[in-house]
Amino acid sequence: MASYTAPLREIEFVLKDVLDVGQLSRLPALAEATPDTLVGLIGEAAKLVQERVAPLNARGDQQGCKWHDGEVTVPDGMPEVYKLYWESGWVGLCNPTEYGGQGLPYTLSKVVDELVCSANVAFALYPGLTMGCFEAIAANASDELKNTYLPKLGTGEWTGTMCMTEPQAGSDLASVKTRATPNGDGSYSLEGGKIFITSGEHTMAENIIHFTLARLPDAPPGIKGLSTFVVPKFLVKPDGSIGERNQVRCVSIEHKMGIHGSCTCSMQFEGAKGWMVGAPNTGIQNMFVMMNLARILVGLQGLGQCELATQNAIAYAKERKQGKAFNGGEAIVDHPDVRRMLLTMKATTEGARVLAYETAMHVDIAHHHPDAAAREEAQDWVELGTPLVKAYCTDSAFELGSLAIQVYGGHGFIREHGIEQIVRDSKILCLYEGTNGIQAMDLVRRKLMLNGGRLPQRFFAKVRSEGTGDAPLGFIAKPLREAVDELEETTHWLQQSYKTSPDDAGFGAVDFLRAFALTYLGFNWLRMAKAAAASGDDTFRRSKLTTAQFFAGRMLPQVHSLCANVRSPAAELMKLEAAAL
């Protein structure tokens, strides 16, 4: 079984020494969230996660969820731990206090998400989707709807879902067919089928709230004719208590590659009663309000799985003896190819953590900074960082899971070691909330173009302002400068060519996103190296500097070949008719 110990030292280093998390408590709204308070709470979360959540991971994978006659049973132990989890306040950590939350920073809730997602990513989806549903209602709904649903969603006492996908409408939500007909009393009657609904049915919570995309009878076709509705599993009486069962049913659950502990439901709406959230035909905008946050969360799921893969592979490599290394070492950690894999994992996970946490901090700043310009700038960073966090952290989770298996050798293929589960659990992260190809298109089509292209310029300027081209950090500062120059040139090429030859940009989008993420990680490793160089802990310092050196020498230079691919024209490749493939 994979083991998990929260990397508290590393988290504290990133928050305090690299990202100056103290800037959050300098915001009036978050004054209580001092660095030490945050670190203390993370330590508390770590205990619960290690002791209660992690032990359910392998069992949940083996048992899976069971469907019988519309009811779904989750794996043993999960209901008890979910109850403990929400009652302890972890679901509502960053929600407003008026809706049952703790009013703490979003950043803190993302750090806790990382821990939970290392320990048990299937479990994490129950609170995760609840948060998505909460955020969507909080951003768009009337006060009456908010008061009805948010207090219990905000704590996690009720759970939530996002009902978007239909068989013909995955990436293309314009094709959504579910209908919502006005009942004349302010409510609507929903008809249609949804698939891939995470947490769509279970009995861990007294109610489940479905945030649902549907179409009004007179709606225009396509993406501009979608509206959003709140559809509870049980209707809620005026006094807030549970009323009659609504006509929304789980008709089946999926058998999946991984995340077996999370139920993925097909839901049938058969005259289900719902209430519109936001204005008619603004469904897509309403969904997008929470889309950034949902995507950042998925990125944290990826980061959690990266950490799980990395720490288990390192521990195994230190223990496992197999032949003698060139340097005389007896454990496989001293075999150079194993060392290469472990440094790849470490460089990726630790670098990605800075990316994810920094994006989360910008969410807090964008919400709470008293200065409008600072809020605007922070929101720019959130917009830019979101596709990077989502795609890079999740691609990395799958890749690092695969590397961890290689470190374990044949044993990695055996289920009892819990390592192959990382590969199986991680793959979905590259698919949902927009496939990673869609994240790349979001980066290239939207984020590079927004507000005259100022988002990437903010990034280039910030990286260049970090300086330190002189020894001893020149080993990373120099390749980072080269990477930024190449990335900027490629960015301008995309900004110019996008309108005239969208196929070129589309063809290069995934490589561009990866180049951007690697450059961002180069920036992170420069900052980590700088912070670690000042550390009095010799072992920690050398570990960080060695990993930075690995990243600078062997991962960061990939930016150049990726960018060359991006700038390579694709017209000829698109010209071949599909039938000839």
Next chain:
Amino acid sequence: MASYTAPLREIEFVLKDVLDVGQLSRLPALAEATPDTLVGLIGEAAKLVQERVAPLNARGDQQGCKWHDGEVTVPDGMPEVYKLYWESGWVGLCNPTEYGGQGLPYTLSKVVDELVCSANVAFALYPGLTMGCFEAIAANASDELKNTYLPKLGTGEWTGTMCMTEPQAGSDLASVKTRATPNGDGSYSLEGGKIFITSGEHTMAENIIHFTLARLPDAPPGIKGLSTFVVPKFLVKPDGSIGERNQVRCVSIEHKMGIHGSCTCSMQFEGAKGWMVGAPNTGIQNMFVMMNLARILVGLQGLGQCELATQNAIAYAKERKQGKAFNGGEAIVDHPDVRRMLLTMKATTEGARVLAYETAMHVDIAHHHPDAAAREEAQDWVELGTPLVKAYCTDSAFELGSLAIQVYGGHGFIREHGIEQIVRDSKILCLYEGTNGIQAMDLVRRKLMLNGGRLPQRFFAKVRSEGTGDAPLGFIAKPLREAVDELEETTHWLQQSYKTSPDDAGFGAVDFLRAFALTYLGFNWLRMAKAAAASGDDTFRRSKLTTAQFFAGRMLPQVHSLCANVRSPAAELMKLEAAAL
């Protein structure tokens, strides 16, 4: 469920137009194996594989193998199909006629292996290990042992295993502990436990022959004290009929990430009777006789899974409608990022096929060519090609499985589509018969050094002799020349630095193998482009040239950054003590 149609047209193109398979029938020993005979037999195999083997794939994955009290039950349908398969002569295709085989080219048997491994890689392991056992006995055993075991192993009526791994002895066979004590009558008594024994127990065959690595009582320690033994499940009477049950038992089977239809057994030898194969303490040499062939076979397993991923992804992308592409196309095949994934899959699979088939043809030439120098040269190509085929085709299978899931989107994560099974089935291919890291070390430590380094020189000279730097094939000939130059320079660097700084070479080995394989594929794509340019089929020609262009522009240039990594010193990275990781 994934579907499978054998790519007969592509196979015929590679054999006839790219590799001149006619050279095999110009060898006296293989005179009957004319190109048309081979193509005809491949067509026959395709029918059996498509109609009988492929339909068992999903069911085998779902049912898996069951262990009860020492007996193993394979999935429904497999015994009938295995019987049909060996009785039709497919197991013994290239075995000598005196041992029940058909005496046909090894190349043909590898093409058929590709088909079977696309359709059902778990099924393919039963004949696959039988062949490994056959080859090891054929190469090393006394005539008496050969006459006892080979006639029924050679047809597949009996199946075989390779009993090497023990819990403490995976990559490091020097640690094997199983003991073989002489009984005084020419037989030995074996005691010990083996793990990860593919096909170790089942009832599809009347007997199972275990080719077993063990240690004599007076054997020197380590790798030089190993001997090989044949240990039958049932003793064989002098008249060849089945005798009493031998004391070798399956004590459990593994629960694995994939290949559920293949049983992976823990075997206990408790005074099991065995007979020595070859001389005492020459076990490692005896194993290595069949090691190249076993590794090539695993490469073909990878190729088969590459083809399965590629053809299903292309078919799905042509059908699935999701939004409108920039070029107006309605199916996702016209979305540039999907097109990029499909071309990556196609370029990899088709290029890897040439690598695998060419290596197989060199095996035939090395066995059968009347001229000693030609045999020697062919054997050099086999030695060089083996780690490339094994590692590149299997890494690609896993990667292409993952890409296929991305093409399917969320549906790829659902088991019923059969796509995620490719990822799960493929991962073991990167691990067994030597992990892909070990393949890379074999390339760098042994193959680059053999006979004064002449193996890679043969490759560089052959590629350069292909010429065609002029238009219209300059688009690939030029980057290929640049890749060969870079690879040659890096090869010399490795050949020189290996003895003085083995850690550097070890650290870069995996990147070097990938660079070598990509260069080899560049050579293959140049030859395919040349052959296709002469084709009268316009669609086929354009498809090949477009894919060649994709490979030349976007995959082949990776050689440069990979080689830069290889030449980057690793001493600093190895210096960090393990505890600091």
